Amino acid sequence: MVHKKIVTYFEEHYSKSPTLIKAPGRINLIGEHTDYNEGLVLPASIEKGIYFAVSGNDLNSIRIETFLTQPEKIEFQLNSHHNPFNSFWGNYFKAIIEILVSKDYPLKGMDCVFGGDIPIGSGLSSSAALCCGFIYAITKVSGKSISREKIALIAQEAEHKIGLNCGLMDQYAVLFGKKGNAFLLDCKDLSHNYIPINLNGYSWVLVNSNIKHNLAVDSEYNKRRISCENIVKGVQKSRPEIKSLRDVTLVDLNSLVNVSNSIDIKRAKYVIEENDRVRQMIKVLTLGDALAVGEILRKGHWAMSIEYEITTTELDTLVKIGEGLEGVLGSRMMGGGFGGCTINLVQTDxxxxxxxxxxQQYKDQTGIDAEYYPLSIDDGVKVFE
Incomplete structure (x- = not known):
């Protein structure tokens, strides 16, 4: 188990017994690209995660080592200066430390070894787990708590600093997840509640297309956000009370057909209808209607493919293959897009x-070896015993 290796390494190299923090990855049952439009999302935290072994030190610095991709060690002085580093993950930690310094948070010297079993770039929100888990670990060493709501905002700000203008779904799912439940988050007011997942006889499975994505480098994510903002500005000319795409209706959208960019119209239509798919998913999960759940997954995928244009040929291929298999009730791409995983509802037997x-069919059609991960819905960020 990866967490045992991390603890053993920490004890061997730092001669202390650390506190172990687990920050889970997250899946999203439905509700993609709705979060930054103040819409509805239905994620869940999972058993795969990033583990942080941490302990205080007297060196006036934060020393961090990782097994996440390849071994590397970086060090930050508490005055926010740091030695040069090459790791992508170092940029997240640098941003977090700078934000905490700007907020006069009482940082203390800390040793940290981390690693995990979330496949990087697979759409399981490894960056949110990385940020939320690291901030939570800092609070355990410093002894000064930060509310989970504020941790989410700091983690979001860190992602913004390195170039990804993300919403809050990932951070909230990682922090507030509950075992056996989906997490309904209203991104307009951040209210939330839990939806039990009661689909006996069916299993959730992730299939990794092994097409990697990096949304912070790929500006396509931000282009779609701009499209949504353009439509809101157009509607505000006749309805100034509108603040986000969440409050825009299909009637409003139709009124802009002759005056707005057709691509913006198509993308906004996707978001409006995706909010409705979240509402439908809540109902059918509550009823335990697995067939209806599968149908919503399929509709959500092809809307992402055709209207929001964020899938890939390989992801579309995975979904098409699943549509022809009797035991697969439904599949869709999950995550920000342009690579990653499909989430699949499969008959357990x-x-x-x-x-x-x-x-096998995916390999035959694409030449790519995909991977799969059976899912178990787990708790949010916590001290791991």
Whole structure:
């Protein structure tokens, strides 16, 4: 187990017994690209995560080592200066430390070793787990708590500093997840509640297309956000009370057909209808209607493919193959887009047969070896015993 290796390494190199923090990855059942439009999302935290072994030191510095991609060690002085580093993850930690310094948070010297089993670039929000887990670890060493709501905002600000203008869904899912439940978040007012996942006889499975994405480098994410903002500005000319796409209706959208960019119109339509799919998913999960859940997954995927244009040929291929397999009730791309995983609802008693057939057909059609991960819904960020 990766967390045991991290603890053992920490004890061998720092001669202390650390506190171990787990920050989970997250899936999203439905509700993609709705969060930054003040819409509805339905994520859940999972058992895969990033683990942080941490302990205080007397060196007036924060020393960090990782097994996340390749071994590397970086060090930050508490005056926010740091030695040069090459790791992508170092930029997240640098941003977090700078934000905490700007807020006069009482940082203390800390040693940290981290690693995990979230596949990087697969759409499981490894960056949110990285940021939220690191901030939470800092609070455990410093002894000064920060509310989970504020941790989410700091983590979001850190992502913004390195170039990804993300919403708050990932951070909230990582921080507030609850075992066995989906997490309904209203991104307009950040109210939330839990939706039990009661689909007996069915399993959630992630299939990694092994097409990697990096949204902070790829500006396509931000282009879609701009499209949504353009539509809001257009509607505000006749309805100035509108603040976000959440309050825009299809009637409002139709009124802009002759005056707005057609691509912006198409993308806004996707977001409005995706909010409705979240509402529908809550109902059918509550009813335990697995067939209806699968149908919503499929509709959500093809809307992302055709209207929001954020899938890839490989992801579309995975979904098409699943549509032809009897044991797969529904699939869709999950995450920001342009790579990553599909989330699949699969009949449990045929799971091995269905997934093996899916992987083989994908290999035959694309030449790519996909991977799969059975899912278990778990708790949010916590001290891991």
């Amino acid at each position: 045929t799971l091995d047969e269905s997934i093996n057939s899916l992987l």
